[in-house]
Amino acid sequence: MALKNDLILRAARGEKTERTPxxxxxxxxxxxxxxxxxxxxxxxxxxxxxxxxxxAEVTIQPVDILGVDAAIIFSDILVIPEAMGLPYEMVEKKGPFFPETIKTAEDVAKLKVADVASDLGYVLEAIKITKKELNNRVPLIGFAGAPFTIFCYMIEGSGSKTFSKARRMLYQAPELAHQLLQKITDSTIAYLKAQITAGADLIQVFDSWAGILPPTQYESFSVPYMKQICDAITEVPKTLFAKGAYFSRHSLAALDCNAIGLDWNMDIAESRKLCAGKTLQGNLDPCALYASDSEIVKATKSMLDLFGFEKHIANLGHGVYPDINPEKVKVFIETVKEYSSNK
Structure with a gap:
């Protein structure tokens, strides 16, 4: 059965839409x-x-409550290292923590390529339930962390301002780094393909820590693995989001993807030139949602004008912050819908 609202899929594919999704x-x-x-x-x-x-229940909540044009499956990028044999904990108010980390060639050798059906079956089941409950109202986005971002957590063991342990390996043991990145990539491709089989309509790859690398290392330790993922996933549209890696836009846009996500520091006009032909996603500053309603409306309209009203998926430049009032989020969403409908 066809989707009742397929705006995001059409926008990702570069097709004209009645309004900006x-x-x-x-x-x-x-x-x-x-x-x-x-x-x-x-x-x-x-x-x-x-x-x-x-x-599935919390995946669908924003569709019902906020009126967004897509659901994104509720999960975590760190299910991949766990499925590879490196379990994590989520520490309240601190974030993810890995009791064991990857330090040596022996550690890498012990990791397995994830068996998606057995190790990540709970995500696939959540996708199937969500698809059934959504009843074709909106598309469902599947996702994974980019191999380099997953690599950072597996070596560092937690979040970090510098990820100096992970980055040290790139200098001291680059071959070992590539071995680990390849295992992560193989697991990620299998995982994303299984998400699509279970019902995901579009996938996004999050390179959350892309911005910590110098451009030459990003070209070596991230782009080739993003390319493998893009080349392997042919069934649905693909969005790549490399936070902080403003230097990567041209390289990522050269890959077989449909959309490039922009963070709020990335200039929109410059991005249009660097990512010619691609749909762009973003990129309102999440902190703009702390402003008054009238300021949110103004900032949202300004953002939409800069993107134009084709080949754009409206979003924030990063995830919405936990203390932002949902009513402010609704102002943003409603402004996108109303303002772009009149263009």
Whole structure:
């Protein structure tokens, strides 16, 4: 059965749309009281991720409550290292933590390429439930972390301002780094393909820590693995988002992807030139949603004017922050819908 609202898929493919589609990174989560009610009934974040019925419920909440044009499956990029044999914990108010990290060639050798059906079946089940419950209202976005970002966590063991342990390996043991990146890439490709089989209509690859690398290293340690993913995924549109890596836009746009995500520091006109022919996604500053309603309307209209009204998926330049009022998010979403409908 055809989707009732396929705006995001058409925009990603570069087709004309009646208005600009809109969704938000991290929309399924902490800003919504309805999400917190589900989350607080459980032992922790990981229990929510691994319980398909509840993951599906919080995936759909933003469609019902905020009126976004797509759902994105509620999960975490770190399910991949766990499926490869490196489990993680989610520490309240601190973020992810890996009790064991990758230090040596022996550590890399011990990792397996993820068996998606057995190791990540809970995500696939959540996708199937979500698709059924959405009843073709809007598309469902699947996602994974980019290999370099996953690599950072597997070596560092947690979030970091510098990821100096992970970056040290690039200088001291580049061959070992490439071996680990390849294993992550193989796991990620299998995972994304399984998400598509389960029902994902579009996939996004998040390179959250792309901006910590110098351009030459990004070309060596990220772009080739992003290329493998893009070349392997042919069934649905693909969006690449490399936060902070303003230097990467041209290289990523040369890959077989449909859309390039922009963070709020990336100039829109410059990005149009660097990513010629691609759909762009973004890129309102998430902090703009702390402003008054009238200022949010003004900033959103300005952003839409700069992008133009073709080949654009409206979003923030990063995930919505947890203390932002959902009513402010609704102002952003409604402004995108109303203003772009009149163009």
């Amino acid at each position: 809109v969704w938000l990174m991290r929309q399924a989560g902490r800003i919504l009281p309805e999400y917190r009610a589900v989350r607080n009934s459980l032992s922790g974040f990981i229990e929510l991720v691994t319980t398909p019925e509840l993951a």
